[in-house]
Amino acid sequence: MxxxxxxxxxxxxxxxxxxxxxxxxxxxxxxxxxxxxxxxxxxxxxxxxxxxxxxxxxxxxxxxxxxxxxxxxxxxxxxxxxxxTPSILTPSVSAPSIPLNPSPIVPSNSRQTQIRTPNANNRDETISCRYLKDGCDTIILAPTAIRHHEQNCYFRPLTCCLATDGCNHAQIPFFDYIPHLTRLHGVKYLQGSHHLNKYLVKGVEREQRKKFVREGSTSLFILEVSNQIFLCRAKEEGDLVSVWVAFHGHPDQGRGFRVEIQYNPQYEDIFDGEGRFVPRRMNLNYRDQAGSSRQEEDDDDGIYSGSVVHTTRQTWEEIRNLDSYLSMPLDSLAYNLKQEAGRAYATSWAITVTITREQARN
CATH class of the missing domain: 3.30.40.10 (Zinc/RING finger domain, C3HC4 (zinc finger))
Structure with a gap:
């Protein structure tokens, strides 16, 4: 236990x-x-x-x-x-008492906030979630219900996605997760909505099977966009490399952003007239979120574009089932690897990630 x-x-x-x-x-x-x-x-x-x-x-x-x-x-x-003995906040003189039978109140500025309708046993009792400092603003009007909420709270401690540096998938408080990744694991922390990231592929001999995504901190990086935190992760499994972006916060907030992940074989930031990165067209397989808006001419070109639907709490197995990521065959990556100057048997591949806010709909 x-x-x-x-x-x-x-x-x-x-x-x-x-x-x-x-x-x-x-x-x-x-x-x-x-x-x-x-x-x-x-x-x-x-x-x-x-x-x-x-x-x-x-x-x-x-x-x-x-x-x-x-x-x-x-x-x-x-x-x-x-x-x-949970702390109970009793309304003071300055705070009006709760009516006997009000309707449940859900503030419009926070989707995850829940206030239960009081009854005769808990009329004057309000308890905040223990993970308040981690981002949860749930308030429950029943001491017995708070424990059930905290066991399933979205802001409870989460498992580190890395097993290196002595961490071994430790349980980390939600608020401390990003500092844990940067300080202990040395994960890159970047600011800005656009980033070109290179993945180094090393091998002692040319005949050796190459590892396209190395374990540890180089398999992910952190982007801060509009004061929100996103993790871009890559994983090699079977004959595919998959790349996705996860939001560090409540899912409802993450869906307010769009992400574009593009395979970049040229390692060049080439932009069109609207400021969008333009990669060389490649015949790559991909997986796409059902119902996401994509142009038909973008099929099989190494691009994923859609809403940010993943969060840092989700495991790879959960993310794989959602089909909201860019997936690239190893043979296509191997054919387009770029030789690292002055480094024998060291090659690399790259992606470009762009994160923007969703435009408000009328």
Whole structure:
């Protein structure tokens, strides 16, 4: 049985946060020479002998942090006691009391907010979701219902998509996921709606089977567009390479954006009169979202265009079933690989990603 989620909002809990999984420390705690703490579930060997925060070698001086272990124990006990007696906000004099039988209220500025109709047992009780700081603004007028909501809350901790750097698909608080990817895994963070990304293909011998998407941080990058965060990911499976864009937030907000993913064999930013990137036409297979608006002349040219329907919470299996991504055969990529100058047996391929806001419909 998994342990309940831990609130990392307090100052003491933040101090006791593991620098790898961004969760409250557990088990035997190891600290590097500069005082950065690491859970027992992350072996120093898997971290390549270096602190993921300051990159100092553990051999330079690491120790067991018994004080942190005791503080973690006390913090867990405090939060468990607080969880067993949920805080209840009673309307004050300045806040009008809730009518006996009002209709449910759903504010227009937040689709995921839910306020339950009160009854005789919970009339004056309002409880916010524990993941409020992560983006959830749900308010429930029933203490017994809040636990069920939190178990399925969209902003609950999510599994890291990477297994490298000692992380091994750790559970990360939703709000801390992007810092986790950039600080621990070294994922590229870029600003702007347009980016050309290159994927390096390496091989010791020409006869060796090439890996078109390498495991780890180079398989994805982060784009910040209009103050919103998107992850562009690539995955090699079987005889295909698939590329998709996922929104880091609630799905309803992500659908307000469109993404265009284009295979770019020339590595050149060529734009038309309307500012759109123009790639060389290629005969590539692709998968497209059912019902998305595409021009017939774009078929088989290595382009996917449609609404952003994926989120960072979804697994590859869920994304594959939605068919909303660009899919390219390995033989087509292999035929068009570009030789890296001065690097024997090193070649690469590239894509261009453009993310724009959907235009409001009348």
């Amino acid at each position: 998994s342990s309940p989620p831990v609130d990392l909002g307090s100052a003491s809990a933040r101090f006791l946060q593991c620098v790898v999984c961004q969760d409250l420390l557990s088990g035997q705690v190891t600290q590097c020479k500069n005082g950065h703490n690491i859970c027992s579930s992350h072996s120093l060997q898997s971290l390549q002998g270096k602190c993921p925060t300051c990159r100092i070698k553990f051999s330079a001086g690491s120790s067991r942090n018994r004080l942190a272990e005791e503080m973690v124990k006390q913090e867990r006990e405090r939060q468990e006691q607080q969880r067993s």
